[in-house]
Amino acid sequence: MLSYQPDFSDLSYTFGGRSPVMSVKPGTAVSLYTEDCFGGRVRDVTDLPSVVCEFPYLNPVTGPFHIEGAEPGDTLAVHFVSITPARDWAVSSTFPHFGALTSTHTTATLQPPLDEVVWRYDVDADAGIVRYHARRGDFSVEMPLDPMHGTAGVAPAAFETRMTIVPDVHGGNLDTPELRAGVTAYFGVNVPGALFALGDGHCRQGDGEVCGTGIEAAMNTVVIFDVVKGVFTPTPRFETDDALMSAGSARPLEDAYRMSQHDLVTWTAALTGLDQLDAYQLVSQAGTAPVGNVCDPNYTMLAKLAKKYLGTATAYEGTHARLRNFGS
Amino acid sequence: MLSYQPDFSDLSYTFGGRSPVMSVKPGTAVSLYTEDCFGGRVRDVTDLPSVVCEFPYLNPVTGPFHIEGAEPGDTLAVHFVSITPARDWAVSSTFPHFGALTSTHTTATLQPPLDEVVWRYDVDADAGIVRYHARRGDFSVEMPLDPMHGTAGVAPAAFETRMTIVPDVHGGNLDTPELRAGVTAYFGVNVPGALFALGDGHCRQGDGEVCGTGIEAAMNTVVIFDVVKGVFTPTPRFETDDALMSAGSARPLEDAYRMSQHDLVTWTAALTGLDQLDAYQLVSQAGTAPVGNVCDPNYTMLAKLAKKYLGTATAYEGTHARLRNFGS
């Protein structure tokens, strides 16, 4: 297993536009560290992001990693073996113009902004819990730890370089709680080596990340890379032991829904040989639609279908099962 | 327990604009029958809705019921004791211009329409399963039965009468799988007697009802009504033994999300005494966002929070617990 621990100056703020930090052979596990979305600078409730962070040095990612043999038109498979909070605390915050229940620079209003407030959570990785503390009053409550990465993806197509805060067909800031350990994520490869990067760990997040941040944490994460040659993936997909998922990232939110459901329907038809409308009907009754983010430059929704509804169909030539066994 | 079995000619196609079919005292259980969204006219795969159904005689509801003592400004509580498919079959269909993965009269395109196709499901209420059959090919698969009502609500405010296909703050065609047995639904009362009506049973549906219909079925349903005096409910809310939910119905879909999350945040603050931003943070990390419909004239999303995160707070003076015990 390879290991990669970035210095602060090694962190990246874009997908694309950066040289790889390491070259990795397919089938290799890598243990890596990711900093939190604030670059580790918000450590207490008095550390306001607008004061201690500097645009555009937000939402750093670790990488990019060059995966050997990955070429445009292939699919990069990334199996998440483990995601573990690196500290015994984590933070969350509101922002003046970011989040779902505030005006933003696009949903622009003339109202006064929301207050910028920071919450600090206690993290007990062994017990598998995080503890919330109200800022005004002494209310406190435990929630289950459910570690995930908000940001994961590859270099975009068409010579683009995108801020890490943006989710799109290359991945990026999908901010979905479905990207947890045990998942294999698939990304279409746009440039030689794919240039995968990872960051934005959350101890957990609610659906939609409504205030604009999860419970933000540095993470120690183990992934295994693989390359599926000659098969392109049009938008990020996830696979678990039990389910397939397609991600859609767009605005308005119904387009994120349409993209994700459309990909799941056509993928289901391709896997099973079902007619497209038959697959549409099956997904309509058996599918779910986990909400990713409703706060980022594109919103993200997933379309999810239990494998038990797919008969004997196998995705990506059994890549998930292979990586999962490798990882265990 | 009262019983109500409508004739076909008793069915209603609007919320508001109709005289009540029955007057009911609070605390009374009513056993009633609801026809399916096609008025029972689609019985086989050859019964195309566009041929056998006639606009606007679609999505019939049973009622309205006048609840004694319900006055504008109060809240009507409706506890769903049981929802049971009335037949051993159910149907679903695509439509030429209805559903999430097709153009519609508002998302208007110049493309050819989708085919109109009907699927007929086998329903085994005792075994708790429904069986899907592909139309082209012999693929077939079982899914768990999870009966629900797509349409439930009261007469709208401001002298309005709305088609039953529309979801809004009066309820209506919310089309959420969360409206199943065991739930208490709360609606703000706009007119004397509230004028509650119910229909559009689904044996189950996927999140978003992506093709435009669930597994549509006539239902035998038992509800108990109650009135919470002097408390208005701004948008439909649901309560189970374990969770609170707020519904938002709007377009674009992010506004359905915003409405539902905003109501859940302010409701949480009111129930717990938490500061509004503290409640925002709590919901941001602990809340979920079940998707209702992404196909109706308004889209519907729910915001849901487990009661365990609310300390000792009790909603609507314990109405759910009281009705639940009554119902069991």
Added chain:
Amino acid sequence: MLSYQPDFSDLSYTFGGRSPVMSVKPGTAVSLYTEDCFGGRVRDVTDLPSVVCEFPYLNPVTGPFHIEGAEPGDTLAVHFVSITPARDWAVSSTFPHFGALTSTHTTATLQPPLDEVVWRYDVDADAGIVRYHARRGDFSVEMPLDPMHGTAGVAPAAFETRMTIVPDVHGGNLDTPELRAGVTAYFGVNVPGALFALGDGHCRQGDGEVCGTGIEAAMNTVVIFDVVKGVFTPTPRFETDDALMSAGSARPLEDAYRMSQHDLVTWTAALTGLDQLDAYQLVSQAGTAPVGNVCDPNYTMLAKLAKKYLGTATAYEGTHARLRNFGS
């Protein structure tokens, strides 16, 4: 010419759900009075709408008028001969949760609301000007008078009754500056007599009515009604001496655009015999897209094409030319 002057108690707050105030033969001109959107209760800058007005008694309309011989499936033509401000003042206001640059009950945020502020304009109908006065400071400027009606329509289909604040395929609160004198408006007839009503005069308004109100004024207006038998109009259309227009009302705003452009493209194809894609291309290069409202429950956009691009085609059998001559 008939004349109709409503008492305050005669005003209506819905389309549909009301008995006609008068029956009118096609080809008849009617002189009528409309109250402003505040019911005339906001007369000075100290009259805050939230204090002097009472929901749902907002945006009153005059009517409905029963047009003899109009049957479902026909088209009602309404030619606007003249629209004249009835007073030498008019008012406008912001609202706490209404308008494009504020959160609303659907675009819900947790921010403090905008201030509620009233502006009073001087109206000089003879000189054709209105005068704006800033509330804070002594800035003042004249603008051209351009009188229009924000609200005009017929009873909806499908047994619906809608608040006058809603624009949809029945017309209603379109809030477009294109509805000025000289225009013939066409509405599909849904109920016997059509039940046309009119209100919400503006001395002028900017595109989108961004703050939520125009320069609101009572109006003395002359219209001529006609009925085009056996031709249905799917969404409101306007005709002037020089142009044809289709209105689309929906959310999100791109759907209002799509609806209006789709109707103009298919209408152009029908009028000219052009292939649908040829009409699409013609409208794409020669058409304009006047913005109606971006603040009401549905947003409204128009698609507009100069008649000079249509060859010799004539709409609605020359109804506009006939009514225009009648009116002059």
Added chain:
Amino acid sequence: MLSYQPDFSDLSYTFGGRSPVMSVKPGTAVSLYTEDCFGGRVRDVTDLPSVVCEFPYLNPVTGPFHIEGAEPGDTLAVHFVSITPARDWAVSSTFPHFGALTSTHTTATLQPPLDEVVWRYDVDADAGIVRYHARRGDFSVEMPLDPMHGTAGVAPAAFETRMTIVPDVHGGNLDTPELRAGVTAYFGVNVPGALFALGDGHCRQGDGEVCGTGIEAAMNTVVIFDVVKGVFTPTPRFETDDALMSAGSARPLEDAYRMSQHDLVTWTAALTGLDQLDAYQLVSQAGTAPVGNVCDPNYTMLAKLAKKYLGTATAYEGTHARLRNFGS
């Protein structure tokens, strides 16, 4: 006056990520050539874009130009002296999944795609007309020539590189007919030298570019550059002799409207000293909202206010007047 004629291999397909082709002093006029959005490869109705063009080599721009002295935080002013079609023909087309009246990869549907069709226009620059020819049938009609650039902008902030098809706060593919000769465009500078590029000439376009393309043409264009030091422009703005305009690019379309109106309101307040709500009211009644595109990855709308409503206020220290005189 400098002159720049790119070879085909000099064309660029991104904003950002490219070295400058030329360095220009402020106050310098540059005569340059831009290729059409198809790279000149669609020359007749049989040249289908999907066959003769290759993704991502679409929508080429000329440049980027390094403007001396332009630093992050400054504003680049670009005055358009003249825009002249370079050929006596131009082309337009539909695409399978691009345009407002078709499904796209985000507004994804399961319907068959639109046909891909090309139209070729005759261009008579001296007479100031373009001629449309229907593809099926012999209908033909003249329209006024109104040359404009669909794509103009600077390198983005935050290390981003964006495809030229994307409009955003850096400019890009705004696709507004308001970007014609006589206009001064203002862009916030994000990188040293600003790195301005220009392309996508249209002989004219309708509002919204509903089919996805204007009347696409190579152009000979003269611009004059200037730099306004120490003043940043948050989103592209335009100035003519008579009006000020702010551009907003976002999805859904109401957010493009909100962005543009918000910028115009706050700019108006800053220029005149008016209170922000007074400026809101003034723009609400006197402003217009020209529609740019409703087909690109972000939609674009403008907010426009006649200067006559602004008293004696002058924008950007009189830059427009100065460049306009220079250019004439």
